[in-house]
Amino acid sequence: MTLSHDIPSKIDPLIKHFEDYLPLDEFDKSMLLPRVVERKIKRRQFILQEGDVCQHYNFVVHGCFKIYKVDEKGVEHNIQFVVENDWATDIGSFHAENPSELYIEAMEPSTILQINKTDLLFLYVNCPKFDRNFRVIIENKFIELQNRLLQSFSASAMERYLAFLQQYPALSQRIPNTQIASYLGITPEFLSKLRKDLVSK
């Protein structure tokens, strides 16, 4: 018997997130609670750097992160932005325990909830619901990536920018255009030109 449903907890946003898929009972919650660690992350602080193995599933409670790769020329390429109620993790590195090629960096002061691998495996074995939940998380990330790849092939920079504005209207107010340009795969100068063309049209 636990009191978790009566006591507001740091992990409430995470429970709510899981319950978008499947309701959790008191047992599930009591299993989850001691395995989740809250961390405050400063602006420009990294939660993953190239060469490190990604040790955690990171759930963003509030704040905003960018996930990017640095190419041989030193240029950053944003592959994803992560805001409230989503996961900032290098799924490949985490599961295969390979050194990551990616950086995950806070763009704002942020709060995250971390689950490490041992605890995640424990949850899989003792609460099959989490198993399903994390499968769905990966599936969704997979679909997001696939759409992004398809778009990068078949759409122009302007089309991709308009699609971005439509899909993430709030984000475009929240982060600098340099970062959006990197996400779109174009230079900040060219994005500036696209924005000018949009206004003057």
Added chain:
Amino acid sequence: MTLSHDIPSKIDPLIKHFEDYLPLDEFDKSMLLPRVVERKIKRRQFILQEGDVCQHYNFVVHGCFKIYKVDEKGVEHNIQFVVENDWATDIGSFHAENPSELYIEAMEPSTILQINKTDLLFLYVNCPKFDRNFRVIIENKFIELQNRLLQSFSASAMERYLAFLQQYPALSQRIPNTQIASYLGITPEFLSKLRKDLVSK
């Protein structure tokens, strides 16, 4: 007690594939066998078309498939080739039961093994090993996609072509250059130029 380990079966390549990750015992195999259907697929035949929900996990025993999207202008964009001992499935459509945006088409006469959703869920529940196996399948597909996206941002067409040749040396002998060009995100004419530049260098 089953004799499955003595009798060669149509699903042997699939069992071998799973055992690259985790050994299966006789019980596991006896669960799998009746849930797998073999199909012969003709060249140019589709196993998935845009608008249909992807109903199966398709394991390629032999032959070769392309997974592609057709854009608004009617142009095909190959997102993946699938050959022996790999899966040709729209994972997003299968799990979410959404109409797919993709086509999966045989490029050669092929043989596949199909598992439908009901049977897959049955296996998940009754043999947790398969659960883990299919998670790993998705993870690997995810990593493949992520690398492809990163490359499409930071590498030139020539670099991407060379990387393709290195990663899939056999495939480049097996499929037409038009298809490789579509995979690389360039026109066949430009690929032809790249190939000429390679030789004359």
Added chain:
DNA sequence: AAAAAACCTTAAGGTAGATTAAGGAAATCT
């Protein structure tokens, strides 16, 4: 509050890759 850093814009000139068109070689179908 001042200094430093990051960000945004404009514009000129350059390049990777698209488009169009057309002829020849392979593969596939009948």
Added chain:
DNA sequence: AGATTTCCTTAATCTACCTTAAGGTTTTTT
């Protein structure tokens, strides 16, 4: 075996996007 479709290549022209450079603005740090 012949007919048809697909595939490959070359070359000229065109365009989306990059590069470099520079000045002004906003945000962040001290």
